Amino acid sequence: MSEEIESKRVRGMGSKSVYDTLRNEILALTLPPGQLLDExxxxxxFAMSRSPIREALIRLAGEELVVTLSNRSTIVAPIEVASFPKYVEALDVAQRMNTRLAATLRTEADLKIIAKRQKEFEAAVKTGVHxxxxxxxxxxxxxxxYAGKNTYLASFYERLLNQGQRMLHLHFEYLERGGDGYLLTDEHELMLEAIRAKNVDLADELAHAHTRQFQDNFIAFLRENYTTHVSFGPLAAAE
Incomplete structure (x- = not known):
């Protein structure tokens, strides 16, 4: 029995290693959308059997980072440009609602965590690693x-943020290539201060503007790199 337990433990460690590596490569676009992932x-x-590979792919599929086709082959999930307007619409709603709740319900402990995460983001920006x-x-x-205290909204929001990480990578690339250097840090600080002041309306407005800035730059990236005919309607104005 101990050998069986040890075998499962080793396989689990191998699966996690494969999962972590592939997930990072997918998010960083090292493995591009549509890339075939042959077991x-x-x-x-990875110098291991196909079982931990399969387990890692199943986990990635659960995060919608890979897709299993009808012929059972697995590919890196495409970035669906056609569905971007619907995606960013959902992101806008989730971002605004969670930020409004945070401004209403945040504690001093929450503020310290948000401020810490902002410092970590600033440090990550300095590395230039997308x-x-x-x-x-x-x-x-x-x-x-989490400061908004609604686990359902937080879970929905996290799913959207996960789905958008590859698009955010392209967003960063566009800003860097344009020499703008504006990488959300100012907006983050303003959002933190609005939450700190419990200014719900301002927090909502900033969250909406944050989504709109991401949308505008991502669309500009697409137009510059892929087509001159990409056209998405703007987000509704903040109320």
Whole structure:
């Protein structure tokens, strides 16, 4: 029995290693959207059996980072440009609601955590590593969501942030190439101060503007790199 337990433990460790590596490569776009993920090839790459590879892919599928096709092959999930307007609409609602709740319900302990996450984001920006930047950005916004004390909204928001990390990578790339250097840090500070002041309306307005800035830069990136005919309607104005 002990050998069986040890075998499961080792396999679990192997699966986690594969999962962590592939997840980072997908989010960083090292593995591009649509890339075939062949179990045999991955097993050779990681020098392990196909079982932990399969387990890692199932976990990634649960996060919608990979897709299993009808022929049972697995690919890196495409970035669905056509669905971006619906995605950013949902992101806007979730971001505004969680930020409003945080401004209403935050505690002093919450404020310390949000401020800490913002410092971590600033440090990540200085590294210039997009994966670190997108993860730190997610953790900042999730700290706000947790301060709102609604686990259902926080969970929905986290799912949207996870889905948007690859798009945020492109957003960062666009800003850096344009020499703008404006990477959300000022907006983060303003959001923190609005939450600290319990200014619900201002927090809502800033959260909306934050989403709109992401939307505008991502669309500009698409137009610059892929087509001159990308057209999305603007987000509704903040109320």
């Amino acid at each position: 045999t090839t991955l097993a050779e790459r 994966l670190k930047m997108s993860e730190a950005n997610k953790q900042f916004h999730m700290a706000i969501a």
